[in-house]
Amino acid sequence: MTEHEPDVVREAWSGVHRGPLRAGEWVRLTDSKGRRHNFELVPGKRFFSNKGHVEHDELIGRDEGFAVTSSAGGQYLVFRPLLSEYAVSMPRGAAVVYPKDAAQIVALADIFPGADVVEAGVGSGALTCSLLRAVGPHGRVTSYERREEFADVARRNVTQFFGTTADGRTHPAWELTLGDLAEELPRSGARADRIILDMLAPWDCVDAVADALRPGGIVCAYVATTTQLSRHVETLRAHGGFTEPSAWESLVRDWHVEGLAVRPGHSMIGHTAFLVTARRMAPGEKPPLRRRRPAPGAYGPDYTGPRPADLPPPQPEQPLDGGPLDGPLDGRALRPDSP
Numbered sequence: 001m002t003e004h005e006p007d008v009v010r011e012a013w014s015g016v017h018r019g020p021l022r023a024g025e026w027v028r029l030t031d032s033k034g035r036r037h038n039f040e041l042v043p044g045k046r047f048f049s050n051k052g053h054v055e056h057d058e059l060i061g062r063d064e065g066f067a068v069t070s071s072a073g074g075q076y077l078v079f080r081p082l083l084s085e086y087a088v089s090m091p092r093g094a095a096v097v098y099p100k101d102a103a104q105i106v107a108l109a110d111i112f113p114g115a116d117v118v119e120a121g122v123g124s125g126a127l128t129c130s131l132l133r134a135v136g137p138h139g140r141v142t143s144y145e146r147r148e149e150f151a152d153v154a155r156r157n158v159t160q161f162f163g164t165t166a167d168g169r170t171h172p173a174w175e176l177t178l179g180d181l182a183e184e185l186p187r188s189g190a191r192a193d194r195i196i197l198d199m200l201a202p203w204d205c206v207d208a209v210a211d212a213l214r215p216g217g218i219v220c221a222y223v224a225t226t227t228q229l230s231r232h233v234e235t236l237r238a239h240g241g242f243t244e245p246s247a248w249e250s251l252v253r254d255w256h257v258e259g260l261a262v263r264p265g266h267s268m269i270g271h272t273a274f275l276v277t278a279r280r281m282a283p284g285e286k287p288p289l290r291r292r293r294p295a296p297g298a299y300g301p302d303y304t305g306p307r308p309a310d311l312p313p314p315q316p317e318q319p320l321d322g323g324p325l326d327g328p329l330d331g332r333a334l335r336p337d338s339p
Helices: 081-088 099-108 126-137 150-163 182-188 203-212 225-239
Strands: 026-031 034-040 047-048 052-055 066-069 075-079 118-120 140-143 174-178 190-199 214-223 246-248 252-258 262-271 275-278
Touching: 026 081, 034 047, 034 081, 034 203, 075 081, 081 126, 081 262, 099 214, 099 275, 118 126, 118 182, 118 203, 126 140, 126 275, 150 174, 174 225, 182 203, 190 203, 203 214, 203 225, 203 246, 225 275
Parallel strands: 118 140, 118 190, 140 174, 190 214
Antiparallel strands: 026 034, 026 075, 047 052, 066 075, 214 275, 246 275, 252 262
16 A cells, blocks of 8 residues: 555546545445445544444545444445445435436537536536536536526535635636526627536527537537427427437446346336437538438427428328318218218
8 A cells, every 4th residue: 555645636626535535525435235325524523324333533544445344343335435426425406417417418518628618407516517527627617507596505516526725716617607598698608619408498598509609519408308308309400500419318227247147137227318419500501401301290280399491381181082171180080981
């Protein structure tokens, strides 16, 4: 073991520490059944559970990655929490973006060091931590949140993860604005490389997003339902200033591996949200028209959402004999023997 392992430099704002556990740091204790407990190390305090207690002083000064025994004989594994572990255990105001989705957002929305990122819907701050980690201290993450109680929770969670300087300064790349992105972003005049929308109606912000995104920039929406998914994708298409939207979801299943017993686990992280990305065209430029035909009925008379510009107007329904309809087309109109 290396003595006096140097800590990660403060200027990196990574939220990560190395070397012996220090007072004021957060640790994660995991018992033999996988139950996890996160708490701050405070000299002289005790951690209590149904398996007795553990003295904080027994943990401070040791390198992470060891087992400790409680006063009642319970064993715990001691590590600093990873960002993915912190995200799912942080205090919540709104639901968090799960690590599987945050990882896809960072990778497939191409969040890079030094990027200017706008986030709408800060929630509890889980995705904000991933974005700040990706852009680094020389980038910028501007978060918009309409509800003050959510903003307060997010501010505490982000500050807890990244810490503060000796004079109380928080992460230099983060700015949290209380308000609606559709109103506040145009007012600010800010430009962005990436815009992440985690909100109820992201389609309401498409015009503001288009004005703020630099050419080639990416907009990424996180939506929960197929209705939201359809409305947002069609609004991006109808706008005409974005490439063809790409939509997907991710499902994560663990595996049991023990000797010859190799099989899927009994649980999985299924649907959490759909992700939609599209890139901003240069001013005045339009993407090429799609060559594939829409599925039959995709934009039929019952469809009332935004329509891509290259689609012909909807045609009225016709009965089987080709004559005009006197009433709604139902099952009786199709059967000659109907009363």
